[in-house]
Amino acid sequence: MTLTLALPSKGRLKDQTVERLAEVGIMVSSPEDARSYRANVAGIEGLEVLLLSASEIARELRDGGIDFGVTGEDLVRETIPDPDRSVEIVARLGFGHADVVVAVPEAWVDVEAMEDLDDVAAGFRQKHRRRLRIATKYARLTQSFFTRRHGIQSYRIVESLGATEGAPAAGSADIIVDITSTGSTLVANRLKVLSDGVILKSEACLVMAKRERAEADALLAAEIAARFD
Amino acid sequence: MDGLEVSPFDGPLLALFEKRGAPLVSVPILQPADPYLDTAGEALRRRIFLTRGEGGENLCLRPDFTIPVCLSHLAERQALPRRYSYRGLIFRQQRSGPAEFIQAGVEDLGEPDLASADARAVADSLAALEACGVGAGMQTILGDQGLFEAFLAALGLPDGWQRRLIRTFGENALLGKAMGALARGAKPFTLDPALRDLAKAGEAGELTREIRVRMSEAGLPIHTGRSPGEIAARLIEKVAVAETRLDEGALEALRAFLSIDCSLDQARERLTSVAGRRGLDLGPALAFFEARNHALDAAMVDLSAIRYRAAFGRPLDYYTGLVFEVREPGSAEPLVGGGRYDRLLDYLGASEAVPAVGFSLWLDRVATLTGKDGR
Numbered sequence: 001m002t003l004t005l006a007l008p009s010k011g012r013l014k015d016q017t018v019e020r021l022a023e024v025g026i027m028v029s030s031p032e033d034a035r036s037y038r039a040n041v042a043g044i045e046g047l048e049v050l051l052l053s054a055s056e057i058a059r060e061l062r063d064g065g066i067d068f069g070v071t072g073e074d075l076v077r078e079t080i081p082d083p084d085r086s087v088e089i090v091a092r093l094g095f096g097h098a099d100v101v102v103a104v105p106e107a108w109v110d111v112e113a114m115e116d117l118d119d120v121a122a123g124f125r126q127k128h129r130r131r132l133r134i135a136t137k138y139a140r141l142t143q144s145f146f147t148r149r150h151g152i153q154s155y156r157i158v159e160s161l162g163a164t165e166g167a168p169a170a171g172s173a174d175i176i177v178d179i180t181s182t183g184s185t186l187v188a189n190r191l192k193v194l195s196d197g198v199i200l201k202s203e204a205c206l207v208m209a210k211r212e213r214a215e216a217d218a219l220l221a222a223e224i225a226a227r228f229d
Numbered sequence: 230m231d232g233l234e235v236s237p238f239d240g241p242l243l244a245l246f247e248k249r250g251a252p253l254v255s256v257p258i259l260q261p262a263d264p265y266l267d268t269a270g271e272a273l274r275r276r277i278f279l280t281r282g283e284g285g286e287n288l289c290l291r292p293d294f295t296i297p298v299c300l301s302h303l304a305e306r307q308a309l310p311r312r313y314s315y316r317g318l319i320f321r322q323q324r325s326g327p328a329e330f331i332q333a334g335v336e337d338l339g340e341p342d343l344a345s346a347d348a349r350a351v352a353d354s355l356a357a358l359e360a361c362g363v364g365a366g367m368q369t370i371l372g373d374q375g376l377f378e379a380f381l382a383a384l385g386l387p388d389g390w391q392r393r394l395i396r397t398f399g400e401n402a403l404l405g406k407a408m409g410a411l412a413r414g415a416k417p418f419t420l421d422p423a424l425r426d427l428a429k430a431g432e433a434g435e436l437t438r439e440i441r442v443r444m445s446e447a448g449l450p451i452h453t454g455r456s457p458g459e460i461a462a463r464l465i466e467k468v469a470v471a472e473t474r475l476d477e478g479a480l481e482a483l484r485a486f487l488s489i490d491c492s493l494d495q496a497r498e499r500l501t502s503v504a505g506r507r508g509l510d511l512g513p514a515l516a517f518f519e520a521r522n523h524a525l526d527a528a529m530v531d532l533s534a535i536r537y538r539a540a541f542g543r544p545l546d547y548y549t550g551l552v553f554e555v556r557e558p559g560s561a562e563p564l565v566g567g568g569r570y571d572r573l574l575d576y577l578g579a580s581e582a583v584p585a586v587g588f589s590l591w592l593d594r595v596a597t598l599t600g601k602d603g604r
Contacts, residue, residue, distance in 0.1 A: 082324075105443075105444070105447055105449055106443060106447060107440055107443035107444040107447055107449060107457075107460065108455065108460055109420065109421065109424055109440060109443070109460060109464055110460050110461075110463040110464035110467055112418040112419060112420070113416070113418065115393075115410075116467070118393070118396070119389060119392060119393060119463075120455070120463070122392060122396050122546065123392065125546070125576070127455075127459065128454070128455075130267075131267060131270075139271075139274075142271075143271050143272065143274065143275070146271070147270070147271065147272040151396075151397060151400060151403045151544075153269070153270035153271075153272055153544065153545070153546070154270055154546060155270065155271060156266060156267065156271060157271050157274075168447075168449060168454075169447060169448040169449055169450075171450040171453045171454070174454045174455070189447070190443075190446065190447030190448075190449075195418070195419075
């Protein structure tokens with residue numbers, strides 16, 4: 001019986017995760033070999049701890065490669081098609097706060113809410129011979145917010161790999177959907193968040209993959225979850 | 230023909246389409262995905278099977294025939310008017326259930342007599358069902374976005390409100406929400422007071438200059454997206470209607486219109502009665518509606534057997550007028566779906582406006598219904 005837990009492999013997110021785990025009696029220490037992705041664990045039996053990137057953790061949760069993972073809710077909801085069915089958020093950890101938001105150029109003084117954007121998007125094709133373009137790394141969240149929540153159909157997603165906030169000035173997109181914690185990057189790029197444009201208030205979460213487990217594993221999973229109650 | 234899957238209806242259907250002047254066209258199963266995402270929108274992304282070509286281009290398994298047939302028509306630079314028929318597999322992702330469906334249908338491109346072309350699409354789809362052995366007793370539902378647009382215009386609603394309502398036509402929950410929002414009045418919005426004053430005074434020139442300054446400060450390209458003038462014009466429009474709301478009388482008239490649900494031979498009377506109560510004139514849209522009914526009559530379609538629903542539409546912006554469906558009463562899924570899509574060929578890059586109407590049959594459902602399900 002072994003369960004696997006994946007933690008972010010570097011940065012503040014890693015440090016805060018290790019601290020939080022220590023609070024519930026799970027002591028994680030970095031491997032002696034800095035290149036190894038397997039960490040040492042004490043304080044619990046049968047748990048293996050891996051160090052992966054936050055986005056990899058979301059993918060592994062989706063694919064069932066790990067039992068538990070600590071990653072951002074934004075990545076969970078973006079990566080996993082039907083998150084409420086395949087994973088369970090065991091605990092919100094209170095750090096790694098960031099919002100996924102819809103932001104438009106400040107110069108769009110007539111656009112203040114999603115309703116305005118709906119109107120602009122609908123008329124865009126007639127005026128510019130193309131759809132309104134949204135740069136984002138969050139295609140799934142964008143689509144479900146625009147289409148399911150607001151009934152907006154007419155837009156194209158431009159997948160952004162690098163600095164999304166620069167897309168409007170670069171001319172590769174008209175608006176963006178991106179993650180922001182303080183908003184300062186948006187302000188520096190003369191972008192503004194729509195009044196009802198917060199798609200998700202995200203933070204780091206302990207997430208469990210839902211699946212059938214042998215009795216011993218199920219008991220251990222329940223014990224880990226209980227420590228975070 | 231693809232030859233991949235044959236349906237028991239191929240013989241009679243293809244003979245019928247041929248006889249009605251719509252020869253069979255064959256289009257590849259693998260299609261460029263961008264025309265779909267550009268026209269139907271990103272919502273389609275999850276429902277199509279996407280793949281990438283070696284050069285990075287987005288490709289998909291065709292989720293319908295209308296776009297491939299139109300693209301093939303444009304590529305071949307065929308003369309107009311022209312009718313095409315098709316038959317073969319389409320592919321759509323669903324959470325459960327099958328992902329392949331057999332469709333057959335007709336696309337009617339460039340016919341300038343819109344009323345006749347509309348009527349022909351309805352008549353041909355009914356004849357096609359008959360050729361497949363579908364008995365009487367099916368329910369045909371017809372809607373017309375042109376009448377809805379004419380009704381809004383006759384009510385004298387501000388342009389922005391008309392656009393907002395038209396966008397949701399066919400999605401009753403969204404439409405109801407939009408009507409409710411207009412009746413409550415606009416929510417207050419934050420805006421630089423200096424800009425608000427300029428907008429109130431209708432100072433388009435000064436407003437445009439102000440917006441241009443903001444755009445250049447942000448390093449935004451002026452020529453590739455929304456222009457300063459466009460933003461100024463919309464702000465003026467928005468500020469002008471900010472303090473007004475949809476009045477009770479107009480709301481009631483709109484509700485009365487949307488609740489019209491009668492047989493097609495009684496539709497004219499119902500429409501003029503609802504419009505007349507408020508002294509509205511539906512003008513050319515009603516005249517066209519009548520012309521189409523005459524054309525349906527001439528094509529031997531029984532108007533009393535077709536249901537007209539004023540609120541029936543499809544919320545895709547390239548659908549412009551007629552929409553119709555045939556289904557087994559009580560069934561959730563149509564056997565036939567059709568409609569007029571006058572903007573689609575323009576979206577796909579046609580050099581001139583091409584009126585177009587078409588329909589498709591869901592042959593798997595037809596097979597289940599007629600007991601010829603041999604797959």
